[in-house]
Amino acid sequence: MSSGQPKGKILLIDDSETVLRFAHAKLEEAGYDVITTTQTVGAGRMLRGVDLVVVDYHMPGLDGMAVAQSLRAAARSVGAKPSFYLYTSDPQLLGQAQRLGFDGELTDKADYDALPRQVDAALRLARLRSLRGDRKP
């Protein structure tokens, strides 16, 4: 576990406890504050202070756009503005998440070494876009 202030707060939503355990350990080791849940229902309560929400692409009952809308509405209700990313092991699904209302995808799901790098990139991308948005008149 890294010391000092967490690099960000991450909410992981996956129906596999094993995935959650591995991902939780890897991200915590990298310095992130991580919370996990196997359910999309009720995940809205956990969104306060969250910087990034990562959702399993193949969650049972996941109907994509509705989940994204629901999570975004829940985030607004608690004053949170996280980024929402789908998590998949299929690189061919790159570019599909935005169609479903998400901000992007994290791929290489089986590679937990790659997960901290992708999370870091997603957080940086959100911050960069925010800076660019601030510059617009």
Place this chain on the structure above:
Amino acid sequence: MTGESRPGASGDPGAKPKALSLGTKLWLAIMAVLAVVVVFVVSQLTSSVRTQLTESKVIAGSMVARLFAASVAPAVDFADEDAVRGELAKLKTNPDVVYAAVWDNHRRLIAEVGTAPAFPVAPEDEAGVVRSADQIQIMRTLPGPDGKALGMARVDFSLTSENSRFLAARRRIAWLALAVGLTISLLVAGLTKLQVIAPLERLIRATRQIEEGQQARVPDRSGDELGQLGRAFNAMSAAIADREARLADVNRRIQQLLDNMREAILVFDRGGRLGKVHSEHARALFGADALTRSTIVDLLYPTGNNAERTVEAQAFAEWVSLVFDMPLGRWEELIGLAPESVVLAPGTSAECVLALEFIPIGGDDRLDRVMLLATDETEKEKLTRAVKEQEETHQRQMNAMRRLLAGGGQLLVSMLSRSRDRLQECSSLVAERPFGAVQIHRLFQHVHTIKGEARSFDLGPLEAAALAVEDLLALLRNRVRQSDSGAQLGDLERLASLIATTRTELERAGDLLVRASPVGSAILDQITVRRADLDRVVSLVGSGSGSLGQAVRCLAARPFGESLLYLTEAVPSWGARYGKRVVLEVEGRDVPIPVELASVLPAALTHLARNAVLHGIEAPEERRGKGKGESGLLVVSARRVSESSDAVEIVFHDDGKGLDREAITAQSLALGLSGPVEELVFASGLTTASRTDLAGFGVGLGAARDELRKIGYDLILAPSDVGVRARIAPRDWPTESSG
């Protein structure tokens, strides 16, 4: 004259029309000037010729008219109209005369001859000459004898022949002028070409050569302005060549410098376009081809067959875009959002980990380019992973050993002891001569048993070593069966070596057992007895002062490590609860603790450990700020105070921040207590912590000391430069120990 045009411009429908060359313009100008001059000269000449012809006719005609006037004057004076007509008729015989007429001084027309003029002739016309395009009209006064005018005579002469001669002359002049003009223009054009155009064309060619990077000079032959221009051009060309040579030399040195650096160095500008300057390592890492065709984003995050970028590539592309749009003064803010590393070809045998450092290049608060220093940390990453895997493997082995111990360490101890004996027997068998099937069979039995038992206890390396011996024995057994010569010397040496390796793995397993054992090496000396039997022996002779009593008390003593069984796992857990990292180290695990001390020691050590975790050990950030390691350290050591006594001294020491003297003093005052801080901490009810599950009641330490004092021991806080140092020792033992 060459028509000048820019290369590549011809044939392009959108291109501007070809410009006229200087030579053409000069030639056209010369031609225009010559044409004007020729036309002027020709017109002047022809005008002069016509005037000459006309005046000659006027002179001749004036003479004829004067003679006619003189000859007809007498006829007019005598009013002899017939004579007048006769004179007119004689005059008319002149082919140039087209009309003649005579008037008297009353302006009456006396007679006329020839074609009457189209306009009426007024007799009051004065004497003189009137010229027209094809005639000249001469009016003369008819002189009388007394000089008075008798009348007027007019004679009109034709200019037809003069006009014809004029036209002929004009044609000749025109042709001559044209020939002269063309000749002059050609001469001038040729001179211009030679003296102006050709030198300029040479200059243009030389300039283009310089533009293409070649050296160029122009001939230095003339002393005029073009010659001066040529000399100046040659000097400029030489200066450019010199500067380029020096620039190339500087670039070579820079390239050498870059190539000698360990990092892959690249430069990119707005849009991520890669510059031409890069280091040898960059070329080796990415390939020279990729460096000429890719952007920095595609270079670090190649998309392969997928046209979509990963989130890492998207983040980097956004950073590259934004960093050039922001003022240079915001670089420090933006550099924190750049990637610190990248993994090329992840998950493949060609995986490469690069640490990235970005350096701005620019001025006037504007970023021009960014330099990337990429350090290959693949080996370092592999080493880190290998160490981590080794640590994890070791931890798994330790955990496995602990589980074994929890399930009955004596079995393992006996197995290790028996295996040691078996390997000794094996060494003896290998040394026997002759060496044959009998020895091989007995060796097989021993090694097979060791292998099986190692597998049972999950001792992988020991099992593998025994298996290697088994394999060689199988080989030797076949060889001995097939031939009468027996095992070769080399085979026996190899066998002895493998047995030595097995012995080494056995010792390693023993070391692992001792490290995992909470009682240390004492685990190897322990045997299992019934507690009831031991208690009976102790009660019968344990209180005696002689050697028998001492031996029985020693038999009942517990290894110091047993007192810390609980703390070994609890201390890190307590630390984690408060966001701290704490490690417990134990020295003297196998030191025997007298049974009476062993019953109260765990409580005292627990209180000391809890206080250290709660009050003493700092949070990782605070420890870093003090230059300490992130993990706090609790060290507990035990030693026998002398060989002749079973008394022990136990020292507890942590590397935290020590006693909070101010808080303890304040609390003591509030409770009406006074004294040294090292004594006040034992006071009942005194605590500087809020109540938690770890501490806060202020009774533990004092109670623990009371229990120790009941059995003849004391708990003393000793002076320490770092943290808290507590000592548990017999009450009559000196306060300063050598430990």
